[in-house]
Structures are given as structure tokens and as C-alpha cells.
């Protein structure tokens with residue numbers, strides 16, 4: 001005899017979560033409900049306990065990945081609860097990892113003029129690398145630091161040119177970044193051509209970013225043409241984007 005199956009929502013491959021800023025309840029609830037194969041936190045994690053403790057209840061339900069944001073270096077606790085967590089090796093920054101069948105590249109952090117303003121000519125870059133900055137600091141330079149024997153804590157969330165350039169030769173399906181890509185020139189939007197150029201160099205078909213605390217569908221909002229080489233989305237704080245897009249769910 002036919003017995004109807006209870007409705008089960010399709011299981012997303014990937015779910016991207018906007019800046020948690022210490023609140024993991026929406027992430028845990030979404031993972032328990034949708035059971036995605038993997039999740040990616042888009043920076044500004046600011047865990048109040050080590051990240052693996054915050055997400056302990058869902059560690060066995062999904063793969064957990066992240067990039068860092070500018071606020072993840074605000075305090076020693078912000079830094080330690082991320083980079084000192086058992087999940088520290090899940091930071092996608094500066095590399096490509098195959099996750100749930102997608103090659104996912106990560107670029108955490110933000111552009112800071114004291115390190116690298118991508119709108120400036122390359123000859124004006126103050127520090128190409130963390131090593132350059134540390135040499136400057138240890139020689140008594142005027143830039144702040146050192147911190148724990150290295151560069152100052154704040155600049156652990158700055159984007160350095162050498163790390164960006166090292167990604168140019170890689171290939172990926174997806175780029176996750178804390179900073180936003182550029183929009184059409186006439187649009188008011190705090191995005192960066194450097195993010196768009198990296199996505200194009202990687203061959204990525206999807207860019208997902210945090211930082212702006214706003215759900216943005218770039219094509220839908222006229223920020224990018226439908227024929228752009230990649231789709232782009234911003235994800236709001238406390239919200240998520242499920243991928244593939246046909247399975248978009250949640251409070252967007």
C-alpha cells in the first residue's frame with residue numbers, strides 16, 4: 001500500500017553564512033534544518049568561545065569552513081577563538097579546497113591603505129608581504145607592532161599583495177571573500193575591482209562575500225550584467241545563501 005513520505009527539504013551542497021559577530025544560533029539552526037554538506041562562514045566570526053566549541057553541536061552534521069574578517073582581529077579573544085580553535089585549519093584564506101564537489105577559493109580580511117590599497121599604483125604599496133612588514137617593525141619602523149613577536153594583531157586581517165598574487169595562478173569554481181567585488185561603474189557600491197579580477201583569474205562562476213551586512217544579488221539589483229563572468233552575492237548578518245541557487249532557502 002502507498003504510504004506518503006514526509007517532505008524533506010533538498011540537502012544543499014554549500015551554505016554560506018553572513019558575518020556571525022559572535023551569534024551562532026542562526027547557523028546551528030540552519031544546519032540542523034537543511035543538513036548542508038558543508039558551510040562557509042564569510043568572516044567577522046568573533047566567536048566568544050573557541051569556534052569548535054561554539055559549533056560543537058553541528059560538527060558531525062556538516063563540514064565547517066570559514067574565512068576571517070576585519071573584526072576577527074579586534075581583540076586577543078577574537079583572534080584566539082578563531083586562529084587558536086581546533087577548526088583553525090578550516091580557514092580558506094589564500095588557497096583552494098575541494099568542498100562538496102566545488103573548488104572553493106578564499107580571500108579573508110580587508111584592504112587597508114597602510115598595507116595595500118589596490119586602487120593605488122603597485123609602486124606605492126607600503127608592504128607587499130607580512131615579512132616585509134615585520135622587518136619594518138623589528139627595525140623600529142613607525143608602523144604599530146610587534147604583537148606576539150610578529151606583525152600587529154590588526155594586520156593579521158589585512159590583505160597583503162603577495163598573498164593575493166599567489167592566488168592568481170589557481171583555479172576555482174567559487175570565490176568566498178570578506179570584501180565585495182566591484183559593481184558597474186555608475187553604481188554606488190563599496191566593492192573592489194581586485195576581487196572581481198581575482199574571481200575572473202580563478203575562473204570562478206560564483207563570488208560570495210560578507211562584510212556589508214546586506215543580502216545582495218548583484219544581477220537582480222543591477223550591480224552586474226547578467227552576462228558577467230560570475231554571479232555575485234552578498235550575504236547578510238544572521239542569514240545565509242544555499243548553493244546550488246535553485247535551493248535558495250532562508251530569510252533572504
Ligand SMILES: [Fe+2]
Nearest residue numbers: 044069070211
Ligand atoms: Fe567586516
